[in-house]
Amino acid sequence: MTNLVPIGRALISVSDKSGLLDLARALHAQGVELISTGGTSGMLRTAGLPVRDVSDVTGFPEMMDGRVKTLHPAVHGGLLALRDDDEHLVAMAAHGIEPIDLLIVNLYPFEETVAKGADHATCIENIDIGGPAMIRAASKNHKFVAVVTDPTDYAGLLDQMKAHHGATTLAFRQKLALTAYSRTAAYDTAVSTWLAGEIKEPAPRYRSFAGKLAQTLRYGENPHQKAAFYTDGSRREGVATARQWQGKELSYNNINDTDAAFELVAEFTQGPACAIIKHANPCGVGQAGSLKDAYLRAYHCDQTSAFGGIVALNQPLDAETAEEIVKIFTEVVIAPGASDEAKAIFAAKKNLRLLTTAALPDPKTGNLAFRQVAGGFLVQDSDVDSITAADLKVVTKRAPTPAELADLLFAWKVAKHVKSNAIVYVKDGATVGVGAGQMSRVDSTRIAARKAEDMAEALGLPGPLTKGSVVASDAFFPFPDGLLTAAEAGATAVIQPGGSMNDPAVIEAADAAGLAMVFTGQRHFRH
Secondary structure, three states: OOOOOEEEEEEEEEEEOHHEEEHHHHHOOOOEEEEOHHHHHHHHHHHOOOEEHHHHOOOOOOEEOEEEOOOOHHHHHOOOHOOOOOHHHHHHHOOOOOOOOEEEEOOOOOOHHOOOOOHHHHHHHOOOOOOHHHHHHHHHOOOEEEEEEEEEHHHHHHHHHHHHOOOOHHHHHHHHHHHHHHHHHHHHHHHHHHHHHHHHOOOOOOOOOOOOEEEOOOOOOOOOOOOOEEEOOOOOHHHHHHHEEEEEOHHHHHHHHHHHHHHHOOOOOOOOOEEEEEEEEEEEEOOOOOHOOOHHHHHHOHHHHHHOEEEEEEEOOOOHHHHHHOOOEEEEEEEEEHHHHHHHHOOOOOOEEEEEEEOOOOOOOOOOOEEEOOEEEEEEEEEOOOOOOHHHHOOOOOOHHHHHHHHEEEEEEEHOOOOOOEEEEEOOOEEEEEEOOOOOOHHHHHHHHHHHHHHHHHHHHOHHHHHHHOEEEOOOOOOOHHHHHHOOOOEEEEEOOOOOOOOHHHHHHHOOOOOOEEOOOOOOOOO
16 A cells, blocks of 8 residues: 555654553554653653653754754654655755654643633743644645644554554544644634733634534434534533433534523522523523422423423432422433432433533623624624613612512523523513514513413413513513513513613503513623
């Protein structure tokens, strides 16, 4: 096979030394000459392996606290030389450059350093220069050079060499080069994103996003779409950091909906809370004195939609709550922990996925949100702003009562997580009607009220659940009709951003209906 290239010399320089000694011993056993740098060289030598220091190859010592050690023609010429080009071979001979057939490099842990909250100087020193330069050189010359950037590829490398008598195939080297270029691209993305944050640059001239493959998914939103799940290294608590205890692997839609549910329930920090999500929209949110009661309050908002939904809890799952959840089919439950008793209860439901995290995500901090459009993508900050009672402006003759005010703030938190146009009815710390994603705000208001009527009938309760409730609108009411529809459903107080040209007419209608209304001065579109 003409694409086979035997490995005679390897340069090894790694930050992550996991699996290194086994790899180096295997390479040495196959007669591969080992060249290495700094701590890697010391580790190999201590293990009794023969190794040449890179300074012996370059003729220069490591200098400037290790900033300069591999940036030398003897290294890059050995990586970049075309072995079938006579001029390259002549240049190598003239300058004493030896070919390097295998590069094993992984980079300084920049992403991990930033994630730990290190200071500016420490982050700077963890920006790798020589590593990416060598990786790019070796990857460009993958016709002749194999480049390994991840310890997970060590076994595959050794399998290749065993199968081909110490050589690698072009197809294998191409795959390694793809991984290598993807790694340097992700690394540079991490550095540029960090620096943009350091200097508070909201719109850098170039913007890139990167991730590490966490899971190849069965399919995307629909079976004919291919999909995968990548993590971005931010370590934000949620589906990316969660441990799955049981159930089949998560689907694209499971991951999307679980993220939406956990981000919503994290808004509630005062007492047990539960959010139930279906198709990225809340079908019920409840808060109570116990986790079980919080779940039941959320469930009773829309029992029909809760079937096959995602349940998120803001406290560790207990047995009492687990007993209630397993009474209906649920796709995923995510919580910051779970008791052994709760896990045992779930174990009887093999299709129920249980995810636990170390903590809740911080609703006051977020990442950049981006969305692809034809020819580009949109980028914005995550919607992390929150409203307190002090931020509200009472615009009607009647101010909300303390109980109404508490429910208004609850409804506003939920509305932020409902697809616009969003209408949310809340009563006594629980949603009683949610209208999501309608083109008309009036329709969202009517749909939410109608769902509340249906649930009242299902529960055998007199009158609509919205009677005596409050209502939140994610954006202003452009006309009084939507507000009056909410009043007809039984709402007594309203929270909305305000800012419409027709605010005076809407306020007048609220006063005429005896409603209390507050403006937030902030909207929460979610498209």
